[in-house]
Amino acid sequence: MNRKPIRVGVLGATGAVGQRFISLLDTNPWFTITAVAASERSTGARYADACTWRLPGDCPDSVRDLPVQPCEPGLDCDIVFSALPADIARDVEVQMAAAGYGVFSNASAHRMDPDTPLLIPEVNPDHLALIPIQREKRGWDKGFIVTNPNCSTIGLTLALKPLHDAYGVRIVMVTTMQALSGAGYPGVPSLDILDNVIPYIKGEEEKMIQEPRKILGDFVPTEGKVRPAFMLISPSCNRVAAIDGHLETVSVELEREAAVEEVIAAFRNFTSLPYELGCPSAVNPTIIVRDEPDRPQTRRDRDAGNGMTITVGRVRPCEVLEHKFVVLSHNTIRGAAGASILNAELMVAQGMI
Numbered sequence: 001m002n003r004k005p006i007r008v009g010v011l012g013a014t015g016a017v018g019q020r021f022i023s024l025l026d027t028n029p030w031f032t033i034t035a036v037a038a039s040e041r042s043t044g045a046r047y048a049d050a051c052t053w054r055l056p057g058d059c060p061d062s063v064r065d066l067p068v069q070p071c072e073p074g075l076d077c078d079i080v081f082s083a084l085p086a087d088i089a090r091d092v093e094v095q096m097a098a099a100g101y102g103v104f105s106n107a108s109a110h111r112m113d114p115d116t117p118l119l120i121p122e123v124n125p126d127h128l129a130l131i132p133i134q135r136e137k138r139g140w141d142k143g144f145i146v147t148n149p150n151c152s153t154i155g156l157t158l159a160l161k162p163l164h165d166a167y168g169v170r171i172v173m174v175t176t177m178q179a180l181s182g183a184g185y186p187g188v189p190s191l192d193i194l195d196n197v198i199p200y201i202k203g204e205e206e207k208m209i210q211e212p213r214k215i216l217g218d219f220v221p222t223e224g225k226v227r228p229a230f231m232l233i234s235p236s237c238n239r240v241a242a243i244d245g246h247l248e249t250v251s252v253e254l255e256r257e258a259a260v261e262e263v264i265a266a267f268r269n270f271t272s273l274p275y276e277l278g279c280p281s282a283v284n285p286t287i288i289v290r291d292e293p294d295r296p297q298t299r300r301d302r303d304a305g306n307g308m309t310i311t312v313g314r315v316r317p318c319e320v321l322e323h324k325f326v327v328l329s330h331n332t333i334r335g336a337a338g339a340s341i342l343n344a345e346l347m348v349a350q351g352m353i
């Protein structure tokens with residue numbers, strides 16, 4: 001794309017997802033970071049001083065000297081990526097959108113708002129049609145809020161999409177093994193998670209029930225809203241001692257019969273609109289299918305496609321439902337910052353920004 005990079009800010013820039021945003025945006029050709037914001041604890045300091053950099057390598061030079069500002073209108077940028085805790089995000093994101101910023105949010109606060117797109121660009125790009133409706137309803141002339149799903153929802157929903165389109169997904173049983181970085185920093189105390197698995201993540205199962213139904217639902221222009229897909233989802237969410245990468249075992253019942261080979265072909269033939277549009281964060285393929293009986297594995301496969309590809313494996317018949325498989329996605333890239341950046345790229349590619 002031959003245009004000046006768009007000026008962007010990161011809200012919650014010092015946190016686990018915030019640092020991912022900084023790291024990914026630093027090399028993104030369509031965006032340039034001109035503002036960083038966080039809590040009162042950090043404001044006023046240089047970014048490099050306020051933030052203990054926890055990703056591999058050093059904090060990028062381009063942001064080291066930026067002053068950390070409060071999360072409020074007045075930031076010198078056109079769009080913001082939000083990595084705020086949900087309770088803070090609820091009001092801040094509305095204030096920013098009302099002040100004219102495009103807001104791309106990772107937080108759960110507005111995901112299920114009926115007028116807000118819950119977007120995976122490869123899955124439901126047509127849901128961006130909610131934006132004019134959102135603006136009209138809320139009286140915003142320029143600003144908007146677009147959200148991305150919960151980190152474990154993204155991997156699951158990307159895998160369900162080709163099956164839902166081809167055969168209709170009726171029932172989903174899913175068990176997650178979710179990485180520690182999903183709990184932010186410092187997250188779960190080491191003495192709670194080493195030598196252990198914790199079979200509970202607050203609020204996670206509720207999100208995995210609701211969010212895929214909205215994302216896989218149909219935008220109905222005459223009603224100006226998304227009609228959720230009808231499917232039953234039973235999630236069980238577990239925290240495990242991996243640093244990054246959410247592994248999920250999934251069983252599905254389909255509306256129309258499909259052979260295992262057809263299920264595999266549906267995964268392999270999945271295409272990506274943002275890739276076709278040349279979005280820099282889009283990857284091809286979006287879904288890799290591994291044939292080895294012991295893949296995907298969290299440590300070995302989470303970085304596929306720079307963390308934006310999901311890896312599916314062990315596709316086989318299920319003794320209870322019809323088919324079962326394993327899906328792996330990188331939770332802070334595909335499941336958070338990378339997902340949000342791809343949402344923004346899609347809007348740029350479609351001339352909406």
Ligand SMILES: NC(=O)c1ccc[n+]([C@@H]2O[C@H](COP(=O)([O-])OP(=O)(O)OC[C@H]3O[C@@H](n4cnc5c(N)ncnc54)[C@H](OP(=O)(O)O)[C@@H]3O)[C@@H](O)[C@H]2O)c1
Pocket residue numbers: 011012013014015016017018037038039040041042043071082083084085086088106107108149150151181182183184185331332335336
């Ligand atoms: N981690 C993941 O894999 C993942 C995946 C998907 C979605 N998410 C969502 O992304 C969001 C961020 O998660 P995280 O894991 O990055 O959390 P985190 O590491 O705890 O970081 C929180 C960030 O928010 C800032 N903040 C906290 N309280 C604030 C306040 N009152 N006002 C302004 N800023 C405030 C913090 O700034 P200070 O440093 O100044 O305290 C920090 O920059 C959450 O909504 C989470 O649910 C996370």
